[in-house]
Amino acid sequence: MRELAVKLLRLDRRVIFVLIALATLIPLLRPIGLPVRISxxxxxxxxxxxxxxxxxxxxxxxxxxxxxxxxxxxxxxxxxxxxxxxxxxxxxxxxxxxxxxxxxxxxxxxxxxxxxxxxxxxxxxxxxxxxxxxxxxxxxxxxxxxxxxxxxxxxxxxxxxxxxxxxxxxxxxxxxxxxxxxxxxxxxxxxxxxxxxxxxxxxxxxxxxxxxxxxxxxxxxxxxxxxxxxxxxxxxxxKGKAVAGMDAQSATHFVIIGLILLCNIFYFLTRYTTIRPGSSQEAHR
Missing domain, CATH: 3.40.50.620 (HUPs)
Structure with a gap:
């Protein structure tokens, strides 16, 4: 698990760029029509x-x-x-x-x-x-x-x-x-x-x-x-350009929030698996 977390934390930034691009382009080309509260x-x-x-x-x-x-x-x-x-x-x-x-x-x-x-x-x-x-x-x-x-x-x-x-x-x-x-x-x-x-x-x-x-x-x-x-x-x-634009904005935000959560989970996971209570490193600390 630790090795997988380390690999994901070292993920090529170009993969993230692709994810953001897809999250933006797909809703613009095919609007999803996410719920919008009417003011x-x-x-x-x-x-x-x-x-x-x-x-x-x-x-x-x-x-x-x-x-x-x-x-x-x-x-x-x-x-x-x-x-x-x-x-x-x-x-x-x-x-x-x-x-x-x-x-x-x-x-x-x-x-x-x-x-x-x-x-x-x-x-x-x-x-x-x-x-x-x-x-x-x-x-x-x-x-x-x-x-x-x-x-x-x-x-x-x-x-x-x-x-x-x-x-x-x-x-x-x-x-x-x-x-x-x-x-x-x-x-x-x-x-x-x-x-x-x-x-x-x-x-x-x-x-x-x-x-x-x-x-x-x-x-x-x-x-x-x-x-x-x-x-x-x-x-x-x-479903016009405005709905498509809001869909793209929402989808991009979801991807960014998801990446932030995953990175924090992997960070704490690698830290926990690297320094365990009772280990020689913990005793040294």
Whole structure:
């Protein structure tokens, strides 16, 4: 037993690297769907979208760039899937020019999966310079803020925007953000003035700073980090990148904890079998 323990303690570190790699890659390629506890703030976002009748207007603002994609992109996919399943009229846009291409790709991609038509069931307005001022302009006159959509079509002519003259006719807005402009800007310059309901999806490092907004009802729900995205995917019955990421994280933690426990067991085992009570070494000590 001692010899086996000694061999395992001298295990080539490359074997450990392989174990960690497998624990990370396998769940990413084939998500397991480990249980995820749903937090109240994420459920509130889900419940509100679930309560909206078909044809309601849902605006999703992609206020992030590719640097925050690992955490916020899965939220966008989950929210869009839910909105299209509910037959909501979806408006996509961004307040950051660097996020335009990424945002357009996810909106058009998820829409095509649900058989939705651009201009009829959804639109992507794209980017307009001005930051928070764009929100104010949309609250006054959406067509003036975005005369054309991202594809060059006149917004006033789009069936999906019929009856939507400003943010006052939008039922629900969610900002996916990694900083400013983001959720706070949409609250200060949007919800306070024009009365729509507001939710947020942010990176894990930003989420704690928004809980005061959540506690006071200034926003009605919050999706925080990859964990929050995994919770939302679980609610809509989807095993996407967020669930896969949380599975990989959990599996890696299990492997690391297991290796730590085994190493400690082998260490004490070799120590016990090497120095026994009554032996010559113990007497010398």
């Amino acid at each position: 109240p703030e994420v459920r509130k976002v889900y419940d509100y979208i679930e309560s909206l009748p078909a044809g309601s207007v849902f605006l999703l603002s992609f206020d992030f760039d590719p640097a925050s994609k690992p955490e916020l992109y899965p939220m966008a996919v989950g929210l869009l899937n839910h909105a299209f399943k509910r037959d909501l009229r979806v408006i996509g846009m961004t307040l950051l020019v660097t996020g335009t291409g990424m945002a357009e790709k996810v909106v058009s991609g998820v829409a095509s999966e649900h058989g939705k038509q651009r201009g009829l069931d959804y639109t992507f307005l794209g980017y307009s310079p001005g930051g928070s001022n764009v929100i104010i302009s949309m609250g006054q006159d959406l067509a003036a803020a975005f005369p054309t959509d991202h594809y060059g079509q006149r917004t006033a002519d789009l069936p999906v925007l019929q009856g939507v003259n400003s943010l006052r006719q939008v039922n629900y807005v969610i900002s996916l953000a990694a900083g400013t402009p983001g959720v706070e800007s949409w609250y200060v310059y949007g919800k306070e003035k024009y009365g729509f309901e507001l939710g947020g999806g942010v990176t894990a490092v930003i989420a704690p700073g928004l809980y005061p907004f959540l506690d006071t009802g200034q926003i009605n729900g919050l999706i925080g980090g990859l964990r929050g995205a995994a919770e939302y995917e679980t609610l809509i019955g989807m």
